[in-house]
Amino acid sequence: MFITTRLTTSYAQAILSRWRMHRLIGLLLAGALLTSFVMSALGDRTIPERPHALPPSPRPLVNRCAADPSGLAVPRDAWGKPLDYWHTCGTQIVDRDGRPVHITGIAWYGMELEGGAPQGLNVRSYQSILDTVKALGYNVVRIPFSSASIQPGHVPTNINYTLNPDLRGLTSLQVLDRIVDACHQRGLKVILDHHRISPASPPPLWHDDRYSTAQWIADWQDLAARYLGDDTVVAVDLQNEPYGATWGTGDPQTDWRLAATEAGDATLEVNPYLLVFLQGIGTYNNQEYWWGGELRGVATAPVHLRLPGRLVYSPHEYGPSVYPQRWFFTPDYPSDLPGIWREHWEFIVERGIAPVVVGEFGSPDYDYGVDGTWQRVFLSYLAEHQIGFVAWALNPDAPDTGGVFTKDWKAVNTARQAIFAPYLGRGLSSHA
Numbered sequence: 001m002f003i004t005t006r007l008t009t010s011y012a013q014a015i016l017s018r019w020r021m022h023r024l025i026g027l028l029l030a031g032a033l034l035t036s037f038v039m040s041a042l043g044d045r046t047i048p049e050r051p052h053a054l055p056p057s058p059r060p061l062v063n064r065c066a067a068d069p070s071g072l073a074v075p076r077d078a079w080g081k082p083l084d085y086w087h088t089c090g091t092q093i094v095d096r097d098g099r100p101v102h103i104t105g106i107a108w109y110g111m112e113l114e115g116g117a118p119q120g121l122n123v124r125s126y127q128s129i130l131d132t133v134k135a136l137g138y139n140v141v142r143i144p145f146s147s148a149s150i151q152p153g154h155v156p157t158n159i160n161y162t163l164n165p166d167l168r169g170l171t172s173l174q175v176l177d178r179i180v181d182a183c184h185q186r187g188l189k190v191i192l193d194h195h196r197i198s199p200a201s202p203p204p205l206w207h208d209d210r211y212s213t214a215q216w217i218a219d220w221q222d223l224a225a226r227y228l229g230d231d232t233v234v235a236v237d238l239q240n241e242p243y244g245a246t247w248g249t250g251d252p253q254t255d256w257r258l259a260a261t262e263a264g265d266a267t268l269e270v271n272p273y274l275l276v277f278l279q280g281i282g283t284y285n286n287q288e289y290w291w292g293g294e295l296r297g298v299a300t301a302p303v304h305l306r307l308p309g310r311l312v313y314s315p316h317e318y319g320p321s322v323y324p325q326r327w328f329f330t331p332d333y334p335s336d337l338p339g340i341w342r343e344h345w346e347f348i349v350e351r352g353i354a355p356v357v358v359g360e361f362g363s364p365d366y367d368y369g370v371d372g373t374w375q376r377v378f379l380s381y382l383a384e385h386q387i388g389f390v391a392w393a394l395n396p397d398a399p400d401t402g403g404v405f406t407k408d409w410k411a412v413n414t415a416r417q418a419i420f421a422p423y424l425g426r427g428l429s430s431h432a
Contacts (some may be wrong), residue, residue, distance in 0.1 A: 016028075019384070038154050064098065065089035069088075072272055075229070075231075076428075083273070088310065089309070091356070103357050104388065106133060106391050107142055108142070112149065113146070114199045116199075122160045123160065125164050126411050129409075131186070132405075137421070140188065140190070142237065143176065143191070143193060146198060150172065150173055150378060156377070167298045168405065176224075180227065180232050182232070183232050188369060191235040191277060193277075194220070198211075204244025205254065207242050207330065217262065224270035228271045236267055236275070237277040237314060238264065241291035243281065246281065247301065257303055261305065272307055275311075280293050281295075290317060292315060296345075298345075298353060299347065307324075317360060318362070318363075321363050321401065322401070329370075355392065356387050358389075358391040359419040362375070362400075366419055379422075396409060402416060
């Protein structure tokens with residue numbers, strides 16, 4: 001349309017210039033010729049009322065994943081700026097604009113233990129630790145905590161206040177606040193992980209004789225309220241490795257599917273923008289697997305939260321340094337590994353059920369032996385299937401996996417980083 005109009009205009013101007021006619025009859029003649037030419041060029045199409053107007057620009061294609069499937073509007077902060085919470089779209093996690101988010105995270109443990117705060121604060125400042133996390137290319141920090149550490153008045157220990165002066169006099173929760181703020185300043189996101197009930201030992205379930213399901217849910221609601229409106233905290237990992245649980249049995253004391261649904265829904269009632277990470281169990285149909293890694297029950301009894309677009313399955317997977325599973329020593333190792341992973345949790349992505357982010361994995365071996373080979377193959381598998389991960393751990397004294405730092409927390413474990421580096425560095429999108 002635009003080219004035809006330009007040709008028509010040039011044609012009319014040529015006529016007027018040629019005859020130098022400024023009288024009315026000349027204008028009428030030019031108009032008649034112009035109309036004749038346009039009608040001939042356009043046939044039966046209607047001549048637009050404004051022949052010199054450009055056609056409207058086509059509307060940009062809208063990312064189909066940008067819309068939150070829950071139907072909720074994008075939340076805004078006190079200044080009206082839209083917050084960047086995440087939601088799911090099919091088997092992807094996406095940001096508020098529908099752009100895929102690939103999680104390459106690291107766990108920083110210690111708040112679930114006797115100290116009541118992430119470890120390493122006795123030898124470094126939390127800001128410098130997080131500077132290293134950012135520089136290495138991790139984009140999410142998973143912070144385990146215990147029920148005890150998030151109670152009012154719980155005071156952390158083993159913090160060097162000369163190195164961390166702004167943490168002096170703070171409770172464990174207030175220390176967590178400072179760490180969340182520091183993550184925000186560096187463009188890092190946070191996953192909160194209910195790791196233990198007390199610092200003593202990993203529980204088989206989310207409750208025990210002294211800590212009820214109701215208290216567990218209430219604690220999650222309190223945390224959801226505490227960080228409501230802070231899009232640094234994007235997800236809650238409801239319970240670490242409930243290895244004594246069942247799946248789909250209907251028993252309210254042991255059925256992890258029932259408990260996770262109840263807790264997830266209750267947490268989202270307080271903050272409906274959070275992602276809910278859901279680990280697996282340990283045994284299914286009398287077959288044992290990694291604690292937190294067994295998700296075969298999802299095939300017949302998936303979790304359905306009231307709010308769509310919030311659920312992420314988060315299995316744990318380990319190598320022979322944690323336990324010498326039989327499949328590490330078969331004649332077809334390591335080619336047997338993908339089939340095992342597919343059977344227990346990757347099918348969730350393959351069938352389009354929900355996103356999967358591996359919530360824990362790691363190995364202290366970086367050579368090409370059995371354990372080092374497992375870790376290399378696993379990282380490659382996750383990349384091939386576009387599955388995010390949170391590695392265990394930042395801490396150097398993680399006994400079965402090693403960590404990001406050397407034993408003194410002052411340098412980076414370069415052998416480990418060399419294996420992880422090709423899979424890191426995908427920074428999260430930033431918004432103005």
